[in-house]
Amino acid sequence: xxxxxxxxxxxxxxxxxxxxxxxxxxxxxxxxxxxxxxxxxxxxxxxxxxxxxxxxxxxxxxxxxxxxxxxxxxxxxxxxxxxxxxxxxxxxxxxxxxxxxxxxxxxxxxxxxxxxxxxxxxxxx
Numbered sequence: 001x002x003x004x005x006x007x008x009x010x011x012x013x014x015x016x017x018x019x020x021x022x023x024x025x026x027x028x029x030x031x032x033x034x035x036x037x038x039x040x041x042x043x044x045x046x047x048x049x050x051x052x053x054x055x056x057x058x059x060x061x062x063x064x065x066x067x068x069x070x071x072x073x074x075x076x077x078x079x080x081x082x083x084x085x086x087x088x089x090x091x092x093x094x095x096x097x098x099x100x101x102x103x104x105x106x107x108x109x110x111x112x113x114x115x116x117x118x119x120x121x122x123x124x125x
Contacts, residue, residue, distance in 0.1 A: 002018055003016070003017055006097060008097075008098050014097060021090070022090060024093075026096055027088065029061055029064065030061045030065075030069055030086065031058050031082055031083075031085075032058060032082060033059075033080065034059075034073070034079060037057065040059060040080075043076050044072070050062045066084075069083060
């Protein structure tokens with residue numbers, strides 16, 4: 001499918017191309033890994049690149065152009081071990097968009113699930 005229509009609780013949530021849907025409803029970023037992580041972080045910040053520190057020691061530059069980041073690192077003599085664009089799947093974007101429009105949510109806790117009134121199963125014979 002190239003075009004998506006998403007309806008939630010009777011309301012039109014999206015009517016757009018698949019690429020635009022994923023872009024508009026998820027986070028896209030470029031993951032960077034370097035043996036000179038702190039220096040790379042300083043360079044990116046000096047250049048005005050919005051960057052956050054990943055939990056695994058990587059850097060994440062939101063909505064950045066990988067080619068620009070690679071050229072920037074090269075210009076400053078920085079070695080990159082990873083320069084990879086990251087984006088969500090269609091499923092991830094769909095879940096993000098519809099998170100507040102679903103009537104029933106999956107239960108993942110250890111306690112009992114809440115059963116809506118009037119939907120209890122009949123007693124066992």
